[in-house]
Amino acid sequence: MSKIQKRIADSFNAQGLMTTLGARLVLVEDGEVHIELPFSAGLSQQHGYLHAGATTSIVDSACGYAALTKAPPGFEVVTAEFKINLMRPALGERFLAIGRVLNSGKLLTVCRGEVRAFPGSGDAHKVVALMQATIVNVAR
Numbered sequence: 849m850s851k852i853q854k855r856i857a858d859s860f861n862a863q864g865l866m867t868t869l870g871a872r873l874v875l876v877e878d879g880e881v882h883i884e885l886p887f888s889a890g891l892s893q894q895h896g897y898l899h900a901g902a903t904t905s906i907v908d909s910a911c912g913y914a915a916l917t918k919a920p921p922g923f924e925v926v927t928a929e930f931k932i933n934l935m936r937p938a939l940g941e942r943f944l945a946i947g948r949v950l951n952s953g954k955l956l957t958v959c960r961g962e963v964r965a966f967p968g969s970g971d972a973h974k975v976v977a978l979m980q981a982t983i984v985n986v987a988r
Contacts, residue, residue, distance in 0.1 A: 879949035881913040898938035910947030911959035915983035918952035923985040930981035940965030
């Protein structure tokens with residue numbers, strides 16, 4: 849495990865919300881992070897779909913951690929703003945949030961995120977949400 853993968857895994861494991869949701873970190877690469885979430889009735893809204901709050905939480909974290917892979921030494925990251933498009937009902941057995949860095953600067957990083965819903969164990973999926981986020985580098 850690389851130094852940045854360990855740093856992100858340690859930070860992810862310290863997040864109470866990700867633990868509460870049952871999310872897990874599945875990929876950390878330079879400028880890209882994947883977070884998986886199994887469906888749970890406890891995370892659903894009144895129609896049985898994954899709640900938008902859970903969807904937003906995992907993709908915000910994926911974008912933030914993708915930005916952290918590009919942050920200068922001695923810096924952490926926080927989300928300054930995001931826009932999310934919920935494209936269709938979030939129906940599936942599991943969900944994958946993918947955060948990717950589009951542009952990384954000295955203080956700001958712009959990321960794009962998507963959430964994929966998988967109805968079964970295969971690779972077939974539908975994109976249920978898209979996010980654009982601005983992440984700020986902050987000194988530790």
